[in-house]
Amino acid sequence: MGLYDSSALIEYLDGNETVVEYISAHADERAITVPLVAFEVYQGEVYRTGPTDFDGVENALQWLEVVETTARDARQAAAVLSRVHDAGSPLAARDAFIAGTAAANDETLVATDTDFDTEALRQEIDLVVL
Numbered sequence: 001m002g003l004y005d006s007s008a009l010i011e012y013l014d015g016n017e018t019v020v021e022y023i024s025a026h027a028d029e030r031a032i033t034v035p036l037v038a039f040e041v042y043q044g045e046v047y048r049t050g051p052t053d054f055d056g057v058e059n060a061l062q063w064l065e066v067v068e069t070t071a072r073d074a075r076q077a078a079a080v081l082s083r084v085h086d087a088g089s090p091l092a093a094r095d096a097f098i099a100g101t102a103a104a105n106d107e108t109l110v111a112t113d114t115d116f117d118t119e120a121l122r123q124e125i126d127l128v129v130l
Helices: 006-013 017-025 035-046 054-060 071-086 093-104 119-124
Strands: 002-004 031-033 108-111 127-129
Touching: 002 006, 002 093, 006 017, 006 035, 006 054, 006 108, 035 054, 035 093, 071 093, 071 119, 093 108, 093 119
Parallel strands: 002 031, 002 108, 108 127
Antiparallel strands: none
């Protein structure tokens, strides 16, 4: 089970071998993300050279379910942010929301962004940084 951050999804779309292998190895597990992450991935298309290919992104990520977030997720994210901040490991609000949603849904957070890779956050959630 995993909640995927945009960093991992973008690397997957770019063909990063490590990320592609990880996702392939976990193909039989639940794979989710949140609307904020989906937006970040689609936003990446806007800044690529050439025309945007939103349909191509959607087709390439058919294995991924975008789940709605709730007030419970938001509260959990704020609690994670508070504890990580108190431990001296600041986290951007959007990253805290993603990590907190993983915690609220008992999911492993899968990312390539090393901003997540702190001992304080590892105390809060199951984390895979590829």
